[in-house]
Amino acid sequence: MGQVKVYGIKEHLNPIKAILSDVIQSCMVDGLKFPRDKKFHRFFPMDKEDFYFANGRTNAYTIIEISMFEGRTIEAKKQLISLLFERIESQLNIGPQDIEITIFETPKHNWGIRGLPGDELELNYKVNV
Incomplete structure (x- = not known):
């Protein structure tokens, strides 16, 4: 499970929301x-x-906060961060100086989803990657 919050100046963020969402998801x-x-x-x-x-930041400055179940390796989280910097720059022309990313991990039992604690859900994907 993962939830993403994106903050930015509305004049810059609003026109790119759909593309940025697709980039983040990829x-x-x-x-x-x-x-x-x-x-x-x-x-x-x-x-x-x-x-x-x-x-040192521009009006393109964007904060990305990712909340997710704990369990991913350090390498997987670093790969995610690297991909975000790379793809946001290449697809939206926003340089790394204008992007900040924070990953928040919490135990599955701290989530409530579809009427159940997260640790009681049957997932169709692996968390431990």
């Missing part, structure tokens, strides 16, 4: 072996006056 599939149909993305377009960030 990285989740290739990097973490997620099923293609398990896409849970939420976008938070923000007014510029509500989104503060350090010098």
Whole structure:
């Protein structure tokens, strides 16, 4: 299971949401072996006056937060991060200085999905990759 939150300045984020969502999903599939149909993305377009960030970033600055079941290897998570930087730059022309990624992992039993704790779900994909 994975859920993605994306934050950015609305004038920049809104026009690219659909493509960025597809790029993120392709990285989740290739990097973490997620099923293609398990896409849970939420976008938070923000007014510029509500989104503060350090010098050296542009209006394309984007924060990506990924919440998922724990269990992936360090190598798999690093692969995901690498794919995100690479594909976002190549497909959306947003450089690595304007992307920040955070992965939050929690035990399956801390999730509630389809009426069950996450550790009682039958998944059609592997978490330990």
